[in-house]
Amino acid sequence: MFSRRSFLRAAGVGAAATAVSCSVGGQQEAAPPSTTAPSAAPVPTRPAAVPPDFDGLRKRLGGALRQPGDEGFDKARQSYNPLYDQRKPAAVALCTTSDHVQACVALARDSYLPIAARSGGHSYAGYSAPEGGLIVDLRGMSAVDVRPDGTAVIGAGARLIDVYTALAAAGRCLPAGTCPTVGIAGLTLGGGLGVLTRKYGLTCDRLVSAQVITADSVVRTATPNNETDLFWALRGGGGGNFGIVTSFTFSTEPAPAVTVFQLSFPEGAAAAVVGAWQEWTVNAPDDLWSTVVITGGPTPTARLSGCFIGPQTALNPLLDRFIVNTGKPSNRFVQQKSYLDAMRYFAGCAQRANCTPDSLPRSTFAASSRIITDPIAEPGALVDMIDGRTDMDLLLDSLGGAVSRVDPSATAFPHRKALGTIQIYQKTTVDKQEAATRSVAQVRDALGRLGAGGGYVNYIETAMPDWGIAYYGPNLSRLDSVARRYDPDAVFSFAQSIHRA
Incomplete structure (x- = not known):
């Protein structure tokens, strides 16, 4: 008997695959053969696979199954990132009930078919678009x-x-x-x-x-x-x-009132902004969240933005304290908003009359991440690494506060004591994907040499070195045990799944 993984390999079918630049939007998040994920234990013998009964599944779904050649299939299979538009799943199930999802899982299990759940379709690695597999589209379950x-x-x-x-x-x-x-x-x-x-x-x-x-x-x-x-x-x-x-x-x-802010700094100030931010965010009150965005190009530039749970009058002294170490910003914007207006502002919808998911454009990008555990000692080196890299941003997002007061082993999220995260985000086009991926990898590795290791799984990257440890740290072993208990036959196996049979 074949194991599920052996069957998929023999059939030439890619592993299953969802997730988040904006952030993450699918449920399943390929990697080089060498990783530090737990070594795979022998997979129990399973019955021989049966051909997938898509006609039966279509009936269970009340007709809401899209296959190649069906009207609406090409639209249904699309992810958020056009880089993955070439993926051809065997079918997309438009689920509206748990019973529909159960039927999809049963079909995938019995036929050894790759399966991926999708909600937003934002998987940075395209794992919500499994080649030759079944996409379980959950957008009809959105109440x-x-x-x-x-x-x-x-x-x-x-x-x-x-x-x-x-x-x-x-x-x-x-x-x-x-x-x-x-x-x-x-x-x-x-x-x-x-x-x-x-x-x-x-x-x-x-x-x-x-x-x-x-x-x-x-x-x-x-x-x-x-x-x-x-x-x-x-x-x-x-x-x-x-x-x-x-x-x-x-x-x-x-829902609180939220004061949003953005400070833009002139060319040449980026290293000072990063250095000041690391000290400032460590000592900031929980009410303050911030991000520094370093934009690459001939001369990298920096801006600080974020929000404060409270009035503008309480935020301004904190911003004044920040610019003592950076110099005066070229632009300063501070405005109090309602909770919903603040969320629309960060979503880029402040000026949009219609801000519904289906009305918004998709984005083409390559990305990865690192974790700032301790302050980076050479902010200038961080800025230098994207000198000349047009259309690349480094987004330094603050952690701490309530996040840090949870023990790293209390949940599966391991980066509780980190200062922040760094997202490496490269805008690109489909024909320039290879160059963009290579550029992201170069910056990711350079950040590692500066002491920013690990990674955030919602910014999952196919080529992340030692991805198991990077994403899950000391929680990896327990996660592996849970995955093997609930999915002993690796039905949900994909290239960077915890249980890689």
């Missing part, structure tokens, strides 16, 4: 129900701008990402960074329970008191490793 006790039940297919709009209508908020089309599922499963994290924690820190379809097609409810290992793993263990989540329940907070 947001805010309950009287302040908890919010959110379908796995909901995207962030719709989540924020529904929460704000009820006077509530949830710490999450900024890109409006990112899916709540991929974001949460990888941890969930955003502009309110220092105040309210990661998105996964607000998770109360999750409904999950595991590899045996069973619906499980993971909570702090039920399926506890699974609940632990879902909070930062990355998408696509343990099953397909169909619904999340979160605790929320009263």
Whole structure:
């Protein structure tokens, strides 16, 4: 008998594949053969694969299955990033119920077919578009129900701008990402960074329970008191490793007033801005979140932006303290907004009358990440590495605050004590993909030499060195055990899955 992985290799089928530049939007997040993921144990013998019964699945879905040649298939298979438009899945299942998802998992398990869940389709590595596989599209499961006790039940297919709009209508908020089309599922499963994290924690820190379809097609409810290992793993263990989540329940907070800000600095100030930011963010109150964006080119430039939970009068002294070490910015913008208007501002929707996921454009990019555990001793070297790299940004996002007060082993997200993250983001075109990927890798490795190691799984990259340790750190071994328990036959196996049979 073949193992599932052996079968897929023999058939010439690519591994399954979702995720987040904006951030992450799918549930499953290829890599070089050498990684530090746990070595694979022998896979139990499985029955021989059966041909996938797509006609039967189509009936189970009430006709909502798209295959090559069907009307709407080409649109349905698209990811957020056009770099992956060449991927050809065998089918896209447009699911609206848990029963639909169960049927998809059963078909994939019995036929050894690659399977990937998709909510926003933002996988940086394109893992939500498995070649020759089954895409489980969850965007028909996107309801947001805010309950009287302040908890919010959110379908796995909901995207962030719709989540924020529904929460704000009820006077509530949830710490999450900024890109409006990112899916709540991929974001949460990888941890969930955003502009309110220092105040309210990661998105996964607000998770109360999750409904999950595991590899045996069973619906499980993971909570702090039920399926506890699974609940632990879902909070930062990355998408696509343990099953397909169909619904999340979160605790929320009263929606606050938010003051947004941006300081733009003249050419030549970038190194001073990075150096000042590292010291400033370490000593900042939890109410303050910030990011420094270094834009490459002939002379790299820098801007500081972020938000403050509170009035403008309380923020301005903090900004004044920052510019003591940088010099006067060339532009200073500070404005108090409602919670929803602040989220629209960060989403780039402030000037858009229509800011719905389907109305917004896609983006073509290559990306990776590093983690700033300790301050970078040579800010000038960081700036120099993108000198001349047109259309590349380094985004330094602050952590700390509420994130740091959770033990690194309490959830699967390991980077609790880090100062911040660095996202390497290269705009590109399909015909320049190879050069863009190479440029990103060069900067990623250079950052490693400056002491910024590791990586954020929601910015997953196919060529990340030692990806298992980079993304999961000391939590990798436990995650591997959870994956093997809930998916012993590696139904959800893909190139960077934790359980790589």
